[in-house]
Amino acid sequence: MLISDKTVAQLLVECLENEGVEYVFGLPGEENIRIVDALSGSSIRFILVRSEQGAAFMAEIYGRLTGKAGVCAATLGPGAINLLLGVADGHLNSAPLVAISAQAGVNRLHKESHQSLDLVSIFKPATKWADMLLTPASTTELIRKAFKQAQSERPGAVYLAIPEDIEAALAPANARPLEVNVVHDDAPSPSQVARASALLESAHNPVILAGHGAVRNQASEALVRFAEKLRIPVATTFMGKGVISDEHPNSLGVVGFMVRDYQNYAFEHSDVIITVGYDLLEFSPLRINPKADKQIIHIHRIPAEVDAHYPIAVGIEGHIPSALDALAAAVSRRYGIPAQDFAARRLRENEIEKGKRNDSFPVKPQRIVADIRAAMEAEDIVLADTGAVKMWMARLYP
Known part of the structure; x- marks a missing residue:
């Protein structure tokens, strides 16, 4: 094999550029310094962070906002392990993320040695895919595979370990980044659209639940067209908000977290639930179908997860906007139940208005949410931590 004067670290950075990477968030260390050095001579900006955990969360948010994989980097051992919390969070939130860390050299992986851990086994349970680069010749394939796995539906986090001696090795002379191929959705099945149409024609009180998959697949305009044409109310999950x-x-607002939350009234009285881009990891379907007696039309790019409270009457897998448009064209009925007629909507609007005027002490969450909303523009971004604050923001921040 002909050898170039280019190192694996330099080839890896060329592959990152080929994938359209703009930023790498991370911390340098002795074992990954060649990659950091190669980044300094590339079009990619290295964002230095105070901790690897912060790098992983920054990469997750980049992936959430752009739909492109965010990249974070760390050294071996504890540096790599510090990435794990953000990587796992990104994976559970379906954020495309590529985590790259150094690893002990291949020449010492077989024995007990300084800061050498089985990082691939540590990261596997928290990612879609985890592997280690063991030969210079496989660099281009593994980088392309990492990004393909991270960005394909359902998106998530992946991990790649780079042994320090492989990083420093010379790359094959003919090694070039592989062409980026984009996976395109299938068109929705006409037979499934027809089955869903027949189910809706006989429905009395259908309701839509839109999830994170609708957001990341740019289905907003098609969802609004569908809801307006058929006059069906729409609730969203926390991650589907917006x-x-x-x-x-x-709009009914965000679905309630507890079964008896008032946002859930529409589901209680519905006979058919149309889920659009809903992933069961967002929250349990027990919240919207506690008796498992609703008929569910599942519209997503991927098949539905199995759950006793999520029995699928019809599944339409494929391009979500196309599926919504096809189903809207196939259904002749109009349900004529404006969302504002639901008690849930009136209760939510009343609570928002009451919160704006609440001057009591201690200050109430409703007032805090109202004041934040008043200070922010329509396109501004609010980051809400988990816990009760997430529920207040989801329910009362229009």
Whole structure:
């Protein structure tokens, strides 16, 4: 094999450029310094962080906002392990993320040695895919595979370990980044669209639940067209918030976290639930179908997960906007139940208005949410931590 004067670290950075990477978030260390040095001579900006955990969360948010894989980098051992919390969070949130860390040299992996851990086994349970680069010749294939895995539906986190001696090795002379191929969705099945149409024609009180998959697959406009044409109310999950404006007359707001939350009234009285891009990891379907007696039309790019409270009557897998448009064209009925007629919507609007005027002490969460909303523009971004604050923001921040 002909050898070039280019190192694996330099080839790896060329592959990152080929994938369209703009930023790498991370911390340098002795074992990954060649990659950091190669980044300094590339078009990619290295964002230095105070901890690897922060790097992973930054990469996750980049992936959430752009739909492109965010990249984080760390050294071996404890540096790599510090990435794990953000990587796992990104994976559970379906954020495309590529985590790259150094690893002990191949020449010492077989024995007990300084800061050498089985990092691939540590990361596997928290990622879609985890592997280690063991030969210079496989660099281009593994980088392309990492990004393909991270960005394909359902998106998530992947991990690649780079042994320090492989990073420093010379790359094959003919090694070039592989062509980026984009996976395109299938068109929705006409037979499944027809089955869903027949189910909706006989429905009395259908309701839509839009999830994170609708957001990341740019289904907002198609969802609004569908809801308006058929006059069906729409609730969203926490991560689906924003796919339809809370001000839209068909919007019910964010689904309640507890079974008896008032946002869930519409589901209690429905006979058919149309889920659009809903992933069961967002919250349990027990919240919207506690008796497992609703008929569910599942519209997503991927098949539904199995759950006793998520029995699928019809599944339409494929391009979500196309599926919504096809189903809207196939259904002749109009349900004529404006969302504002639901008690849930009135209760939510009343609580928002009451919160704006609440001057009591200690200050109430409703007032805090109202004041934040008043200070922010429509396109501004609010980051809400987990816990009760997440629920207040989801329910009362229009």
